[in-house]
Amino acid sequence: MPVALVPASPAAIERAAQLLRAGELVAFPTETVYGLGADATNERAVAAIFAVKRRPRFNPLIVHVSDLAEAETLAEFDARARRVAADFWPGPLSLVLRRRDSGLSLLASAGLDTVAIRAPAHPVAQALLRACRRPLAAPSANRSGRVSPTAAAHVASELGDNTAMILDGGRTPVGVESTVLDLSDETPTLLRPGGVTLEALSAMLGPIAAPNVTALRSPGMLASHYAPVLPLRLDAEAALPGEALLAFGPDAPPGFAEVLWLSRSGDLTEAAANLFAMLRQLDRPDFTGIAVMPIPEYGLGLAINDRLRRAAAPRTGIA
Numbered sequence: 302m303p304v305a306l307v308p309a310s311p312a313a314i315e316r317a318a319q320l321l322r323a324g325e326l327v328a329f330p331t332e333t334v335y336g337l338g339a340d341a342t343n344e345r346a347v348a349a350i351f352a353v354k355r356r357p358r359f360n361p362l363i364v365h366v367s368d369l370a371e372a373e374t375l376a377e378f379d380a381r382a383r384r385v386a387a388d389f390w391p392g393p394l395s396l397v398l399r400r401r402d403s404g405l406s407l408l409a410s411a412g413l414d415t416v417a418i419r420a421p422a423h424p425v426a427q428a429l430l431r432a433c434r435r436p437l438a439a440p441s442a443n444r445s446g447r448v449s450p451t452a453a454a455h456v457a458s459e460l461g462d463n464t465a466m467i468l469d470g471g472r473t474p475v476g477v478e479s480t481v482l483d484l485s486d487e488t489p490t491l492l493r494p495g496g497v498t499l500e501a502l503s504a505m506l507g508p509i510a511a512p513n514v515t516a517l518r519s520p521g522m523l524a525s526h527y528a529p530v531l532p533l534r535l536d537a538e539a540a541l542p543g544e545a546l547l548a549f550g551p552d553a554p555p556g557f558a559e560v561l562w563l564s565r566s567g568d569l570t571e572a573a574a575n576l577f578a579m580l581r582q583l584d585r586p587d588f589t590g591i592a593v594m595p596i597p598e599y600g601l602g603l604a605i606n607d608r609l610r611r612a613a614a615p616r617t618g619i620a
């Protein structure tokens with residue numbers, strides 16, 4: 302039976318915390334996208350996430366904590382990692398660090414000796430973490446291979462039957478997932494561009510390596526990880542018959558069956574916040590495909606283009 306959306310009142314957050322402590326799954330808003338949360342110290346609860354998402358086992362999850370002090374109980378922070386966390390947490394940045402010996406589920410990091418951790422900034426996520434007093438493993442609350450949810454209704458339509466509760470905190474403000482930065486080695490490596498820009502990170506850390514894409518160290522880098530059903534065409538300059546358009550900037554080319562504006566003013570933050578919701582809105586059999594105008598390759602544009610290229614990539618059947 303589909304689960305009703307519950308407005309994220311203090312009472313609802315308290316109930317959600319109890320469900321999580323009892324090993325149930327709860328979807329909740331973060332500033333990036335909605336997460337499908339489980340007690341990260343409960344191996345069975347974490348396993349349920351993989352089952353519900355139908356996610357391949359080798360894909361490790363992000364563990365959410367309320368603050369740096371809690372994170373330090375789960376992973377090894379050196380001075381550099383502490384400095385980054387102090388500057389960017391709470392916020393849309395996940396740090397991959399070596400696991401410490403703790404009660405953290407092994408499945409949460411898919412058997413790796415590292416774990417991705419972040420302290421989210423969203424007030425509902427923070428309140429939930431504090432009420433629950435457990436770290437929460439939470440991937441984006443979509444079925445594996447689909448677009449991440451930026452509204453509670455997206456979660457309900459994909460996973461509603463399989464969660465104990467969906468906390469509705471409105472639209473997620475950032476709209477793309479967190480940046481995943483690997484600090485487990487000497488060289489900082491960007492595993493996934495996201496809500497914290499590469500420029501902001503390099504300002505603090507100096508040069509940051511690009512991931513070795515063939516190594517698939519971050520399986521979230523799998524080409525077709527974020528795919529709508531319709532074919533997606535990037536850098537579109539003119540309409541093909543029956544196509545819908547995701548426009549960016551003041552002028553959209555004519556002839557599209559429908560046009561949604563990621564941002565009319567060319568604001569990348571607004572575009573990121575709209576990206577997944579608009580992809581969903583246009584992903585209908587009424588159209589032959591979704592075309593996207595060119596998005597500049599800097600700041601949040603890096604994360605937007607990364608998601609768009611994966612969504613446009615040939616389907617591998619893995620994600």
Ligand code: TXA
Nearest residue numbers: 333335336361362415416417440441478479519520521
């Ligand atoms: O914004 C976000 O990060 C959202 C919200 C809910 O916090 N979560 C999210 O989680 O996007 P998920 O599971 O959909 O993506 C996690 C990403 C994947 O690309 C995964 O491969 C990578 O983080 N990752 C997690 N643990 C890792 C590890 N130990 N080493 C390398 N990559 C890791």
Ligand code: MG
Nearest residue numbers: 440441442449
């Ligand atoms: Mg995801």
